[in-house]
Amino acid sequence: MINRNLIRIRVVQLVYAWYQNTNRDLRNAEKELLFGLQKSYDLYYFLLLLMVELTDTYQNRIETKRNKFLPTEEDLHPNTHLIDNKFILQLRENKQFQKQLAERPMSWESNEAFIKSLLDEILSSETYKEYTAIASPSYEEDQEFWRKTFKQFIYVNEELDDILEDECIYWNDDVEIVQTFVMKTIKRFSPKNGDKQPLLPMFKDEEDKEYALKLLHNSILDEKEYRGLIEKHTEKWDFDRIAFMDLIIMQVALTEIFTFESIPTNVSLNExxxxxxSYSTPKSGTFINGILDAIVQEIKKEKRIFKN
Structure with a gap:
């Protein structure tokens, strides 16, 4: 689930922080990298848990209304599509989901007001009305309801973004990317897999974890080589006045270009x-593109890299 885009962002942030810190320790930086990526993975489960929490809140609301002193007919016979939703039932019982929550406990308890408000918004929507109009929803219809609901009410939700930023400093940069993975997960669920439905692993494979550590390690240790190339191609500018974040981004980009032969140069440049x-000045994209392109042309001509 932790893709290379997330890794690149986290490494750039850590290399930037490295130069702000007087107590520099590479092992601590590597631990910080893995810790930050673990927190990104926690966010994936926290957002999956949100759907379960919304369902539980609706069930509690139904029970409260049923137990009123003078319940209405609607109170006594509510629509239970949300409670009986087969996708949510499968997610709740998922072995991987339960294991993760047992090992890394998390809860929406402190955000009760947000949960209730979000539930009200969902229940008053056309998406919910269309869903409850189905007499007996199939698994696919239950699944599609949550895919639509997540996309419409949870994805790029400003209030949710604020809550997540307060919950964890690492989540501010990860929210949008991780939310796309949650939507992919909803779509991938199949009733035939039961409680063994695979959820996304933290890393696609061990190679991605090695990529993360090597990118950080080499960005710091090979600083002189990459700074030298950057300084050589920024003669028209006062090197000391180049935005520091621009310098860091170019340094990490060159590390990737030199270190990972399997990654095409144009992919690294674009990323x-x-x-x-997103992380530097409005003109930084154009500036960095020009400098990196000039460096790449030179090192190709000198045959210091051998890839497309």
Whole structure:
């Protein structure tokens, strides 16, 4: 689940922090990297848990209304599609889901007001009305309801973003990417897998974990080589006045270009230009593109890299 885009962002942030810190310890930096990536993976489960929490809140609301002194007909015979939703029942019983929550406990308890407000918004929506109009929803219809609901009410939700930022400092940069993985997970669920439905692993494979550590390690240890190349190609600018974040992004980008032969150069360039657009100045993307492109042309001509 932790893709290379998330890894690149986290490494850029850590290399930036490395130069702000007087007590520099590479092992601590590597631990911090893995800890941050673990927190990104926790967010994936926290968002899966949100759907279960919304279901539980609805069930509690139904029970409260049924036990009123003078319950209405609607109170006594509510629509139970949400409670009986076969996708949520399967998610709740999922072995991997239960194991993760047991090992790394998490809860939405402190955000009760948000849960209730979000539930009200869902229950008053056309998506919910269309869902409850189905006499007896199939598994696919239950699944589709949550896919639509997540996309409509949870994905890019500003109030939710604020809550997640308060919950964990690492989540602010991860929310949108992790939410796309949750939607993919909903779509991948199949009733035939029962409680053994595979959820996304933290890393696709061991190679991605090694990529993360090597990218951080080499970005720091090979600083002189990459800074030298950058300084050589920024003669028209006052090197000391280049935005520090731009310098870090280029340093990490060059580390990837030199270190990982399997990653095409244009992929590396595009990814770090996008990072610059989000994490540095408005003109950084264009500036970094020009400098890195010039460096790449030179090192190709000198045959210091052998890839596309």
């Amino acid at each position: 770090y230009i996008e990072i610059a657009k």
